[in-house]
Amino acid sequence: MRQLATGDKAPDFSLPLDNGRDFHLAAHTGSPVVLFFYPQDGTPGCNDENREFSDLADEFTALGATLVGISPDTIQSHQKFRARHDLKVPLAADPNRVAIQAYGLWQLKKLYGREFMGLIRTSFIIAADGTIAAVIKATRIRGHAQKVLDTLAEHLSEQGAK
Numbered sequence: 001m002r003q004l005a006t007g008d009k010a011p012d013f014s015l016p017l018d019n020g021r022d023f024h025l026a027a028h029t030g031s032p033v034v035l036f037f038y039p040q041d042g043t044p045g046c047n048d049e050n051r052e053f054s055d056l057a058d059e060f061t062a063l064g065a066t067l068v069g070i071s072p073d074t075i076q077s078h079q080k081f082r083a084r085h086d087l088k089v090p091l092a093a094d095p096n097r098v099a100i101q102a103y104g105l106w107q108l109k110k111l112y113g114r115e116f117m118g119l120i121r122t123s124f125i126i127a128a129d130g131t132i133a134a135v136i137k138a139t140r141i142r143g144h145a146q147k148v149l150d151t152l153a154e155h156l157s158e159q160g161a162k
Helices: 044-055 057-062 075-085 098-102 144-161
Strands: 014-016 022-024 033-037 066-071 091-093 106-111 114-119 122-126 132-137
Touching: 014 091, 033 098, 033 144, 044 057, 044 066, 044 075, 044 144, 057 066, 057 144, 075 091, 122 144, 132 144
Parallel strands: 033 066, 066 091
Antiparallel strands: 014 022, 033 122, 106 114, 122 132
């Protein structure tokens, strides 16, 4: 499956959150949603990324956006991860890779000459109308959350100018 692009209709999905609720993308039509997909709870890069998104969570909220982290980990893993790092962002469990595959992020990766299937760390800004406003690949983990926030602010500014 191809990875989604700006302007595409965002695939709808429903996943359980670590706070006991469910996240259903369609329920958020009318306001922006930011989805950040990351490979695994508890790894150094994912720790940094989740802490940065948590540090900026209030700024995403101030822009009217719902922010959700998604990985193939379980609810139990997410709950431990949240507690260990005092995270503010709700985490959706996708062990069956429902959303991960719908967004085209389960791909062949290479590391030290070894090939394996894995999640491509990527964030999506979903516009209020349910289309993808931006796709931001995490080329560098540090600063990725700020880049996503800046892109969201730019998108909303462009929408306001229309």
